[in-house]
Amino acid sequence: MLEKLMSIDRRIVFILVAIAVIIPTLLNVRFPITVSQPTRSVYDFIDELPPDSTILMAFDYGPSSLAELEPMAAAVLRHCFSKNVRVIGMTLLNVGARLGDRVMSQTSAEMGAVDGEDYVFLGFRPGGISVILGMGTAIDSVFSADYRGKPLSEIPMMQDVKNYDHIALVLDLASSGTPSTWIAYINTKYKQQVAAGVTGVMVSELYPFIQSGQLVGLMPGLLGAAEYETLIDTPEKATAGMSVQSFVHLLIFVLVVVGNVAFFIQRRRAQ
């Protein structure tokens, strides 16, 4: 019996996981979200900015982490547009260009924000660190035109934004090591405030930078997105997702416990 339980086909576990996701999704369950401090710090920072400030959002994620970071991007954009904070979008990842463009144009359409006045999407330039550093000298030395090919000199909101001196916050939405790159190269050299929203995999490793003040705040994966949705009071995909997430977490918790109990019984018998 015990041996059988221990050696069940992994495909049975796969089916359990699928059920734990599909049923709550269909039932559309919602739980309230408790907001954590690092997410609240990002929210507060943006909330306290004077109107017409400019922030820079880096969409440094690819399709593989779209699920976690797109809802986060949408929530922050909604907040900025409602507070009249202007947003410059860009990305260090080639796949990020289309994704950033998509979320920016969708959210701005919803919120009635105007391209070129309330936001601009610059797209992608290869070069990573050199792109980051080049923008410190002059943004137009790296991005001569926006994603749609319009020269920066013709974009109203870019007239008084030349480099990091005119940007209140850099928010990096990242699925890889880019937050520490932004920290190392602009927080240090240009004293630029940096915040990050990252995938679950990376959350833990960025905590030292919050305590040292190198990160203003940190949004942890889909949970961070749901927290932000709670803060701006518009529960959307992330809040729904986190509720479904709860069931899978419970399932995995049960699996770990059952696996370990079986393991200990087996070990005791062996002794």
Next chain:
Amino acid sequence: MISKKLILFLFLLAVVFGPSCTIAIAQEAPADVDTRWFHTGKIWIFLSVVLFSCAIIFSIYRARGGGDIFIRRIAGLEAVDEAIGRSTEMGRPILYILGLGQVGDVATIASMNILGQVARKTADYETPLRVPCNDPIVLNVVREMVKAAYLDEGRPDAYSEDDIFFVTESQFAYAAAVDGMMVREKPAAVFLQGTFYAESLILAETGNSVGAIQIAGSDSDSQLPFFITACDYTLIGEELYAASAYLSREPMLLGSLKGQDYGKFLIFAGIVLGVILELVGITWVSTFFKEV
């Protein structure tokens, strides 16, 4: 024919003068610009860089000059013999997985060094050593290394090139293929050393389920939790580099390891001293490290 030296000279000239000419012409400094040649606030960072560079270079030269450099015992490495011994007793193969890294990655190089040492031992015991590769270039390098190891041990006859083979360069297909191998061949020992991504978990879980002794090592932070839970021994981060230095005795690796230890010692001292002084209200050390 123009001499090579002349080309070289012109090339370097262009490289050096290209940027400088542009700047000389482009520069017209406004009045409020900082015209210091050296940012005095950064002097401590500069001096630390110089000091640390000296420590590294000095240690490497000392190691090259045959100076003895001590490296501590690393728990996972002692299990290597145990794993090989067990495979030999049970007459089952050893599976060595180098991860998805490229040949230039530090972790892959470290892993290849360790593989070389494992190969020396399997050559003696005639235990089959199976190495499924994911990168065609890594494959070639590994074949050379293992062949050399068998030759060194005087057992070129025991080396079989077919045991070191290319599977596929795609992540999940590689994981699936290696999974299949584990289930069919039931290796007694599995080594997972190198750069790993999401497939780490699939490999470690299957290795665990076939009852192999698993020794893992990686500098991929986010994959370490999976190795620690599913493997018997895990080399964590820098331990992997240390292990390869320990086994290969390569002076450059030993030397930089030692130099980095000097650096760690200074940080350690800085923290301890800083905390003590902070507590009595003296802020020298924290001012030293503060933002400039």
Next chain:
Amino acid sequence: MGTLTDLITLLVDFVTSHAQILGIWVAAFFTLCIYSFLYRDNPFYRFAEHLFVGLSVGFGIVISIHQGLIPFAWDPFWEAVTKREFMGLLKLIPIAIGLLFFARLIPKYSWLIRYPIAILIGIGAGRAIPNVMDAFIFRQVHGTLTPFGKIHAGELGFFAIFGAILMLVGVICTLTYFFFSIEHRGVVGRISKVGIIFLMVGFGSAFGNTVMGRVSLLIQRVDFLLSDWLRLI
């Protein structure tokens, strides 16, 4: 011949007017192809996977040319030529060095790619040293010390003081664990044991967050299949 063109026009018309719905079906098909891997490796999975590799490389080529080579290399060069600015032609030097990457195609001269690689690696290494020293060593050490200054100033409560001490112990013990030139015996051994405890808790938290990350991806795919494709929600 005329009918063939008509046919193509008709087909193109149909596809353009149904591009969105077609897209959802194609996306759903590939999603299911990849999930079929959960049962076992099979031709559908291999089909999707290889196509994916090709598409993403193709995407990378297009983006690098249009958003890298054209704005950084071609545009300034062309501007210099049309405006007859001599200094702009200096851009030809890095362009020429970049072109050396093509030496990879000619085995006899393939060593030439070492030039651009050496420059890129040199730039990377040079700028990393001061910035890493500043951001990841100086600032991190400073972050470790600041709570103790606050303790001296009496700004911290009991719980915060406990946290500060715990942090100090954690940093010191973890750092000790990564000392390689000292034998881990006696006091050092015990300190590094504590370091392992901290490391494990840290990795555990990463594990927990990773679970959340991976499951989020699944939730999004299921949401796509159920709502966009099957329209069940």
Next chain:
Amino acid sequence: MRRQVPLILCFLFGIVMMLVEFSPHPVSEGLRAEVIEWDLIIGPFALVIGVVTLVHTHWIRIRRRVEHWQYSYLVFIGMIVMVAFGLPMGPKNGGNELPKWLEWFKWFKGPENEVFVWFFDNVQVPMEATMFSLLAFFIASASYRAFRARTLEATLLLAAAVIVMIGNAPIGDVLWNELSPVGENIPSTARQWILDNPNLSSRRGIILGVSLGVISQSIRIIFGIERSYLGGGD
């Protein structure tokens, strides 16, 4: 020529890039901007290596008829499709004028390069997203079969993982507030404490060590001690 020049170049660019970081003088700032520009210009050319390697690998697979060689054609098809549709117009074509020879093709007439975007949105994005979502299944199965509290280390890791998992899930707080008489939102508070305290200090230890490693590697590269990037040969 083959080894010396690259080493000299690497040294020159490395040392210049390092020193200008310490110098706010306009000339150094200009030099820095110029070197960054060189990096931006040279960098994209590196693409050649990746493409050549991929084409070469799959070409060999087809020629040698290794197992599943037929699929390698798909790699080429995918690549050619993207390049053929993307290259003439780029990923977007807002202000650009349409080249004459493309005008017959309706798809290029929209505000965006629609074919290219269509392939990206409906083939590439879903496949990559799905590929990684497979891991949710694997992580569940591994939790059941491999995550055992076999040693003290593994036990600690599992305990921290479980606390973080329950704290992350909103249902954790909901259940706790329903069932337990003491405290409110304890699961998410506990999770936050773990991340803020033990996690922070262990990560800081790792960061300090790794950063020294990065600096030491950079020093070795600049001074030509580490030459593995040159590859083999002379």
